[in-house]
Amino acid sequence: MQHVVSMNHVSHVYVTEREASLAVQNIHLQVRDGEFISLVGPSGCGKTTLLSIIAGLIQPTEGTVQIEGKPVKGPHPKIGYMLQQDYLYPWRTIWSNAIIGLELRKQLRPEHEQYVSHLLEEMNLSKARDLYPHQLSGGMRQRVALVRTMATRPDVLLLDEPFSALDYQTKLQLEDLILQTIKNHKKTAILVTHDISEAIAMSDRVIMLGKNPGRIRKEFVVPDPIRNALPFEAREATGFHELFREVWQEFEAMDKEG
Numbered sequence: 293m294q295h296v297v298s299m300n301h302v303s304h305v306y307v308t309e310r311e312a313s314l315a316v317q318n319i320h321l322q323v324r325d326g327e328f329i330s331l332v333g334p335s336g337c338g339k340t341t342l343l344s345i346i347a348g349l350i351q352p353t354e355g356t357v358q359i360e361g362k363p364v365k366g367p368h369p370k371i372g373y374m375l376q377q378d379y380l381y382p383w384r385t386i387w388s389n390a391i392i393g394l395e396l397r398k399q400l401r402p403e404h405e406q407y408v409s410h411l412l413e414e415m416n417l418s419k420a421r422d423l424y425p426h427q428l429s430g431g432m433r434q435r436v437a438l439v440r441t442m443a444t445r446p447d448v449l450l451l452d453e454p455f456s457a458l459d460y461q462t463k464l465q466l467e468d469l470i471l472q473t474i475k476n477h478k479k480t481a482i483l484v485t486h487d488i489s490e491a492i493a494m495s496d497r498v499i500m501l502g503k504n505p506g507r508i509r510k511e512f513v514v515p516d517p518i519r520n521a522l523p524f525e526a527r528e529a530t531g532f533h534e535l536f537r538e539v540w541q542e543f544e545a546m547d548k549e550g
């Protein structure tokens with residue numbers, strides 16, 4: 293299978309007026325076409341930095357990143373980035389928020405608009421298209437944010453804690469809906485999360501980063517019975533609790549190391 297994202301010996305140093313700090317070190321990571329991976333690790337270990345490097349928003353100090361075999365030199369059209377906050381424009385309707393990426397790229401053509409309508413339908417948002425963001429719940433707003441991210445048809449979705457601001461019930465419902473949509477459209481996805489159960493339930497692989505500077509500490513391959521279910525059911529699948537315990541123990545071991 294082809295590697296869609298390929299990070300080779302990537303390190304990044306943030307330089308400020310006061311100091312230079314190594315945020316991530318020697319990251320070697322390959323993500324296959326259609327694969328869903330999660331990045332977990334303690335706060336400040338460099339998860340968001342890695343997403344920003346993949347998106348081409350930060351140039352790594354060392355190493356290379358390739359998307360579909362080509363080096364990333366700046367913001368990449370094949371990458372869609374979805375954040376914890378939805379950043380919807382309050383003065384625009386849901387439809388008008390959803391098409392903003394197409395507008396900026398001057399791609400507002402009927403076939404693209406049709407695709408956005410289809411995405412809104414898949415996300416159960418058709419009836420909300422003429423509403424404004426303040427008229428929507430947090431879960432609905434995140435669904436709009438995903439539609440906006442997918443509207444320009446990126447191949448790779450970067451999801452930076454997209455569920456963390458939601459209540460637990462909404463988060464569980466949204467995990468199922470979003471994973472189903474990502475699978476339907478055969479996207480490759482990288483999720484950053486602090487929630488071990490979410491990481492296991494959504495992913496094919498869970499990558500754990502160690503403490504600052506972030507290095508890959510351990511990789512967990514998610515067994516088929518979990519991968520073949522949607523996240524809510526996956527939490528009951530064979531092997532889920534064992535894997536949860538394994539990831540948790542690795543976090544505890546990291547804590548003890550100080």
Ligand SMILES: Nc1ncnc2c1ncn2[C@@H]1O[C@H](COP(=O)(O)OP(=O)(O)OP(=O)(O)O)[C@@H](O)[C@H]1O
Pocket residue numbers: 306307308313315333334335336337338339340341342504
């Ligand atoms: N723009 C910046 N300038 C200087 N240092 C930064 C900058 N952004 C991040 N850092 C530092 O780099 C390290 C990694 O930060 P990053 O936000 O990537 O971690 P994270 O794992 O995503 O954290 P969290 O889980 O808390 O969101 C941290 O020590 C952080 O303080």
